[in-house]
Amino acid sequence: MQDNPFEYRLLAKGDRFVDRESELDTIIKTVKSGQNITIYSPRRYGKSSLILKSFERLKEDRAVVYIDFNRINDISELADSIVSDVVKNTFSSFEKGFSLIKDTLTSLRPTFTPLDDGHVKISLKIVETEKDLEKALSFPQTLAEKKDIRIVIAMHEFQRISTLNGGRLERLFRSVIQEQDRVTYIFSGSQVNMLKEIFEEGDRPFFKSTKIMKLGRIPKKPFIEYIIKNFENNGVKVDRDIIDEILRLTDGHPMRTKELCFELWNQEMSKYPSHSLEEVLHILIDNDMYLEQTWNMIKSSVHRRALEAIAYDEKPYSYETIQKYGLKGNSHVQRALKTLERQGILYENEIVDPFFREWIKRKTGSH
Ligand SMILES: Nc1ncnc2c1ncn2[C@@H]1O[C@H](COP(=O)(O)OP(=O)(O)OP(=O)(O)O)[C@@H](O)[C@H]1O
Ligand SMILES: [Mg+2]
Known part of the structure; x- marks a missing residue:
């Protein structure tokens, strides 16, 4: 059987990525102008897919780094992750950058552990929390200056910063990145209320410091075109009424729309398709x-x-x-x-x- 073109559990890449033209344009213009941006939406609306898509274009003239705060549990892990992930994405091989990296990080007493994927995990020894963390946060800019490059760093589920060390970390982070003219940040997350508190409340360090983008659902028109194209390219003719009904049910919710199409596709591909759209929906709902x-x-x-x-x-x-x-x-x-x-x-x-x-x-x- 052919690959199901509506695979919905993986990030949307390449030609599996639908629309978001104006959002991509905004992200790229904002980053290139040196301004930081915050993207928020409920879960599964496509923030990660969108950011990675923007990376495809941004990496033409800068290094791109993606840090997921879900993986970070304390300040020391944050420092390690910033340094390791920036290094991983700015050098074609660790050996090439070794002396530069070592010199830049000396005062943070780094240890280097080779990883299976050919990269290296860098662990820092944070002794004086605030001073050392400040050095780690400054690392991307220092490296960008030494290598004469630009870097964009996406920080996903950024609201978790407030659980790491309350207001102190936020203040420090904000003051350090304010100085960074070679590094741009894309903050994102799905805990919308917490993000709004960080970026939109007057007494918080990040107040009004970034451009805000509220990511909505995918508009019906491009989604419908995408669905028709993917069914037809594979020789399946689906009634236009059914596609309209899918969009009516999901209202352009990225993952759920694809999930419904995914099951419908399996139906159409089976030897004896026997379920209507409504039945497919009910099977999905019952099994979720x-x-x-x-x-x-x-x-x-x-x-x-x-x-x-x-x-x-x-x-x-x-x-x-x-x-x-x-x-x-x-x-x-x-x-x-x-x-x-x-x-x-x-x-x-x-x-x-x-x-x-x-x-x-x-x-x-x-x-
Ligand atoms: N532009 C898009 N085109 C096609 N499919 C998309 C698009 N955006 C999202 N999707 C679909 O929705 C799913 C969820 O997207 P993604 O993981 O990017 O969302 P997210 O907002 O980062 O989610 P989370 O809040 O869980 O981190 C993807 O697996 C993909 O199938
Ligand atoms: Mg995500």
Whole structure:
């Protein structure tokens, strides 16, 4: 059987990457102008794919580095990661850069451990936390000056910085990178509330220090074109109504749209296709343990009923909805929506995951 063109679990690369033209343009222009940028969206909207796509163009004239804060648990790991990942992406081989790297890092007492992939892990000895960390944070700029290059560093799930060492690290980080004219940063994350606090609250060091990009879903038009093309290129003719229905159900949610197409493709490729789109959707929903787990995580019945109202497109603050769903009153609704947003279930008062919306509707029966 041919490769399924709608593989949805891997990052979208090459011609599997849909649209985002204006976002790419903004990222590239911003980075090239030397300004830092922050990208946020709920989970699975395509931040990592977008950043890596922008790297394909940015690496023409600068080194590109991707650091995932999910892998970082303390300050010393942050320092190691910045130094190791920058080195890995700025030298074609470690040997070539060895004396430069060693000289630059001497005061941080580095040790070098060869890795299986041919790169080297650099571990620093952080003794005086603040002073040493400052040196590690300055390393990309120092190296960029010595090598006469530019570097862009993407830091994913950056909001985790506030769990590493509270405000001190944020202040230090901000003051160090402010001096860096050869290094540009792309911050991103899916804990939108926490990122907003870091970048949009007046008393925080990063306040208004970057360009903010809110990443939304993928517009229907390019998504539909992509879906038609990928079915047709492989000799499958799918009814336009079905494709419209897919987009209606997922509203352009990148991963869920592809997941639905992925299963539909498998159907079409099977010898005896027997399931309609609706049945395919239900099979997917029934087999997705995450949906039930998410529901079980919501303990409050007011929260559950508020979600139910939203799943049915009813306005949660209206008098009728509050009566119909027993939501008690406006302030209860407000608190419910805030909590659900913090949990990543809602975003701008909509259910983030379109499959979860369908799951809720199925669970609560027809209205
Ligand atoms: N532009 C795109 N074109 C095609 N598919 C995409 C695109 N963006 C995202 N996807 C699909 O959505 C999935 C999730 O994307 P990605 O991992 O980039 O999102 P993310 O926002 O970084 O997620 P997380 O919040 O979990 O880190 C990908 O595996 C890919 O299948
Ligand atoms: Mg990601």
